[in-house]
Amino acid sequence: MADLPELWNKLSSTDSQSLLKKHCTQEVYDKLKDKKTSNGGTLADCIRSGSQNPESGVGVYASCPEGYTVFADLLNPVILDYHKISELKHPECDFGDMANLGFGDLDPSGEMIVSTRVRVGRSHAKYGFPPTLNKEQRVEMQNITKAALEGLTGELKGTYYPLEGMTKETQKQLTDDHFLFNDSDRFLKAAGGYDDWPAGRGIFFNDNKTFLVWVNEEDHIRIISMQKGGDLSAVYKRLVAGIKELEKKLEFARLPQLGYLTFCPSNLGTTLRASVHIKIPKVAAMPEFKEICDKHNLQARGIHGEHTESVGGVYDISNKRRMGLSEIEAIQEMRRGVEEIIKLEKSA
Template identity: 30%
Template sequence: MRRPAPESDVVLSSRVRIARNLRQYPFPMFANSAQSAKVMEQLLSVAESGRLNGVDSVQAIRLSDLTELEKLVLVEKHLISPMLANESRNAALILSRNEDVSIMINEEDHLRIQCLYPGFQIPEAWDFSSKIDDLFEESVDYAFDEKRGYLTSCPTNVGTGIRASVMMHLPALVLTGQINRILTAVTQVGLAVRGLYGEGSEATGNLFQISNQITLGQSEQEIIDNLHSVAKQIIGHEKAARSKLMTESRTRIEDRIKRSFGILSYATIIDSKEASQRLSDIRLGVHLGLLPQVSLETINELTVSTQPGFLQQAFGETLSPEQRDVARAQMIRTKLASRA
C-alpha cells in the first residue's frame, strides 16, 4: 500500500488465492496430528529447498512459534486467515519478504497460495499465484478429479480452487445512495460482496471486498476476466458519483471531510468503527483534492496500524478495549500532525 498502483483512488488491493490439497492425505479437518505434520513438513520443504523460483526471499513460519498477538497482526495484514490463527497445530505460513506472497499450510485446505497486490492488478496477481502453484505441483501430487477439477474441503471451492477479489473504497456510492443497487447487480453476475476481513465481516469504512463465487464450470481466465470487468465498471460508477458530489454537494461533502479531519486530529479516545469511518472520509478528501496537506500513504498506514493487534504491538503491551481506543486516538493524532 506504500507503492503507487493503478486505480488506487478506488481499489486498495487485488488478491488471488488458490486452494489445493495433497492426494495422499485426508483434508485437514479429517487428518490426525501425524498426517497434518507430514503435510506441513512436505510443503515447507518446497519453500526451504529454494524451488519457489521468482518469489522474493521467503520465510517459513510455524504458527506454534508465534504469540497470539503476532498471529492477530498477521490476520489484520490479511496474510493469514482467522481460521489459521486459531489452528496452531501443524499450521504454518510461507511469507515473502515484501509480503506480496503468503502461503498458508493446513488451514481449511492443505495449501492456500495467496498473492496480494496494491491497487487494481487482478491479472498480475493471478499470473504470479499461478506460477507459484505450478512450482508446488512439480514437487507434490495434488488431489485432482478429471470431471470435478481440484478437490477442496469446501464444495464451493471445487473446480479451479481460486478466489479472486478486490478491496474497494466506495464512499461516494454510499453517500449518493447508489450502493445497494450496485451491489445487488454484482451478486446477480456471480460475485460476492463482503467486508474488510472477508466472509462474515462488516463493510466498515466504506470498504467492500468483491470476489468470485463460482469456481466450478468456468476456467480460471473466465473467473479473472469476469471480476476484472465488473470491478472496472464499479470503479467508473464510484468516480462518477464522486464527480456528482463535487458538482452538486461540494459544500456539504467538504464540511463532512474536514469535520472528520478535525475530530481525528484532536480526539483523545476513538473506537475502531468510528476511526474507520473518519479515515474513509479523509481518504475521499485526499482524492478529491480537499485535503492537500494529508498524504495517501499516511491514510493507508493508519487504516492498518489502528487495528487492535497493531496497536498493542506498537505500544508493546496488552491493552483493554478502552486503552486501545485511547492509544488509537493518540496514534492518529501523531501521524496526522507529523506526516501530513
C-alpha cells in the same frame, strides 16, 4: 464425539435451512450410513458440522478427496445447488496466456482500489481432510509442503513460520500484518478442522509479503498473491507462477467433473477467489447494488470478510463463480465486473 445416529437425529429434529438438511434425505442417509473411504472417512465426518450447527448455510464437508466419490449421493446435489450449475462438469485448468492477458492495472490513478488479492486452495492427493488425519500426518504434510516452499526462488523466495512454537513477537507481527489465521470458526471446529491445533500448521510468505501460503488452516494449502493498488495482472501472474512451481514437487487432488478438491464443497473447481478492496460509497448506496453485483457474478462483502459491514465505503468485491469455468475465465469475469463498478462510481 457424537456418532452418526446421534448426528442424524439432531439434524432430523431441526428446521435448519442448510444445504445439508435439504439434501440429506432419509433415502440418502440409509444409502450412505454404512459406507467408508479407504482411510476411514464416514458420513458422520461429512454431516457433523451442519448437524451441530443448524444455522449453517452449507453444513457439509468432505471427509477426504475420496469422499467426493464415496459420498457423492449427498455431496453432488449440494455442489449443484450451491454453485447454481445444472451438471457436474468442469474444464481443464487454464490460467491463460501470461504474456497476453489483456488487462493490467484496473485503477491506474490509485483513487479507488486499495488492494488486490487472488487465492486458490489445494489439497495433497494422498492425504485425507481434517476429520481423517492424525497428528503425525498433519506434521508430515507440513514438512512436505515446507520443503516445496523453501525451494522457491526469485520474487517468490521467502520464509516458513510454523504455528507450533511460534514466538510472541512473530505472532504479534503476523497478526498486525493480517496474515495469521486462528482457530475461532465454530463451524470449522465442529467439522474437525482444528484437531491437534496448532500441530502441522504454518504460514509462508515472500520477502515482499506479496505471496503467502497457509498450511493446514482449513485446506491443506491456501496459496495467496496480493499487493496494494489495482494491478490485477501482476497479482495474478505471481499467483500462477507460485502454483506452477509448487506443482513440480506436490501432487494436488483433482477430479475431472469437479476440478480441484478442497475440504468444503463450496470451494471446488478453480477454487479461485479474486478480490479487490475498493472505495465505492456511491454505488454501494444504490438500491440496486446487489443486482449490479449479481449481474456480473460478483460478491460484495465488508473488508473483514463474509457477514461484515463496509468500513468507510470500502467493500471487498470478488468473483462468485468457481465451477464450470476456467481460471482465466474467472479472472476475466471479475475484472469486467470491477471495471463496470468503477465506471458507475465515477459517473454517479
